[in-house]
Amino acid sequence: MYEEKRIIGFSECDYDAKLNLYNGVKIVEDVISRAFKKMGYDNISMRKEKNPKMWILAKSKLTFLEDIYWNEEVTVTSRPIKVSFVKCFMLTEFYSKTQTLLARAIAECCIYDMKENKVVFLRDVDFPVLNETSKFCLAAFSVFPAESLFSYSFKKEVTSDYIDYSRHMNNAEYIRLISSSMKTEELKENAFKRIEITYLSQTLEGDYLSGYSCKNDEKYSYILKRSDGSIAVMAQLFHQ
Numbered sequence: 123m124y125e126e127k128r129i130i131g132f133s134e135c136d137y138d139a140k141l142n143l144y145n146g147v148k149i150v151e152d153v154i155s156r157a158f159k160k161m162g163y164d165n166i167s168m169r170k171e172k173n174p175k176m177w178i179l180a181k182s183k184l185t186f187l188e189d190i191y192w193n194e195e196v197t198v199t200s201r202p203i204k205v206s207f208v209k210c211f212m213l214t215e216f217y218s219k220t221q222t223l224l225a226r227a228i229a230e231c232c233i234y235d236m237k238e239n240k241v242v243f244l245r246d247v248d249f250p251v252l253n254e255t256s257k258f259c260l261a262a263f264s265v266f267p268a269e270s271l272f273s274y275s276f277k278k279e280v281t282s283d284y285i286d287y288s289r290h291m292n293n294a295e296y297i298r299l300i301s302s303s304m305k306t307e308e309l310k311e312n313a314f315k316r317i318e319i320t321y322l323s324q325t326l327e328g329d330y331l332s333g334y335s336c337k338n339d340e341k342y343s344y345i346l347k348r349s350d351g352s353i354a355v356m357a358q359l360f361h362q
Contacts, residue, residue, distance in 0.1 A: 153198045
């Protein structure tokens, strides 16, 4: 298991000095990447191999169980809890100094062979085999509304500041894009505590993302489409 201590920074917080969803997702992604590095399977190293590879995120779910505030010291842990043929399920948790569980995230990750253009069987790269079973990776994602219920919300060009080492739009940046489409009062009124994200295709620099939303009293749902009409991301934000 990988573990690190963090102090929540001012720039990671919202209007109420609480860790926001975008930076929560970003921390989860950073901690998972360091967990993979500890295991010897990080993106930086794998891209330098003869057959370059990289981790891709298929799905992610983050739930805030308690509010996390500016300058709060938290311990963040991450570990694989299930390995299938091609997927590794990573459980990431945030704990307070008193060991109170503050937030929990589950991510479904795959290794992608960039030369062969296909997902790799994890046994072929000697990834550890796990026998642990966990209810966290079995919990289904919530039902998505019918696409006919969505309406156009925004359009954004993908510029260089959205691109990461993998040469595509960073996963957390989709959440920043969705959050920035809402007014501050709307975000404050809804106080989203859970987010579920499904990543369907990569978005590259110069592409345009069109956002479509469906909002109700339970959740806000978003579909982000690329210029060619293909879906890049589907996300749902749930009210407290």
